[in-house]
Amino acid sequence: MTAIALPGRTRTSTTTTLLTCGILAGPVFVGTGLLQGLTRPGFDFTRHPASVLANGTLGWIQITNFLVTGLLTLAAAAGTRRVLPGRWGPRLLAVYGVSLMAAGVFRADPQDGFPLGTPAGPPSSVSWHGMLHFACGGLGFAALVAACFAIGSQLSPTRAWYSRISGLLFLVGFAGVASGSTSPVVTLGFWAAVGITFAWLAVTSVHLMPRGESR
Template sequence: MTTAAHATAAHATTGHAAAAPTCDRETSVTRSLLGYGVIAGPVYIGVSLAQALTRDGFDLTRHAWSLLANGDLGWIQIANFVLAGAMTVAFAAGLRRAHGGGWAPRLLAVYGLSLLAAGAFRADPAGGFPRGVPAGEVSWHGIAHLASGGIGFSCLVAACFVLARRFARRGQTAWAWSSRATGALFAAGFLAVASGAGAAWATLAFVGAVVLGWAWIGALALHTYRNA
């Protein structure tokens, strides 16, 4: 083979190697972490609804999902809180890697930690659930559960508005408005259940807010994954 032929072959080989996709470990890890944000919501909502529809005495219009942590099968909802919290923290880590830091990943990480705390500190029985268990005095773990929820929900709302501002700066109008709407509606649902004194409309409004919040997290995770 002539020198010119060798050069041509070498150029072709180099060009082929440059065109071939490379395995970027950093991107792979980031996408793996973001993937947890896609599945966290469906897992949490699915497990919660399955229990809500099958647990004796549970009423979706009267009882918050947190109450499912009580009773003989309470360990299922406790595990659900812990799993959803761990996946949310992992997603927040992936978001931090993809966005290069900022407040949004930190706020979402705190939301994930609040879910872990919600699993560690069980909500007190209320509203006749579990069946036959009367509501008593508020316990220390019940107070801790409420506090962790308040902190976590506040951080989720704040993350919505922080990211809305970032999307607006980038000219991503649809994402900016949807993030603002999610934050506002979630805050309204949380305030409704906090002040509704167990009214059916307030409980259902909060359930809708929780589903909306998880849908936003899943959509954000998928959007970031595709652009990572």
């Protein structure tokens, strides 16, 4: 006799799968970036953002990293949409997911000695894809900060403050690199800000996981 899946259980299972993507997005992106940074000649965490890893013969790894993480974030946004009553939070998170994918399509320019053979300092001129990379990144980062506030407003006071603080810390980290500063503190601060917001996405996804009967 063939078992018939109950609609409620199917919905719960789908929501859980989508939110699991939100848990995986951070480890995939940060882990892949750290592994590359530790193994690719010329890369320096105190001088280079993850975006420049998209250059060179192994650049396809970081491009794939952007695309996969973007898809995972989009899935997390869909899962969040199924659980929370508000609409803006999931939509803003989806914009961030799309921006990650766009960052993979529009490659950042080589800079400051990476890949090996690149002149020191910022690029002498910015390519069209470098401009689009920065523009998509700026839009996506703004959406991520707004998503932290919008989703946080749907949660308990403690979790709401956690969401807001995560968003603000990311905003500070992005403002530092957007200013053009090449200070190691600024560059490492942005790496930390990326980790903080992906941790927020993972923690929030766990919190929103359906438990027991469908939600």
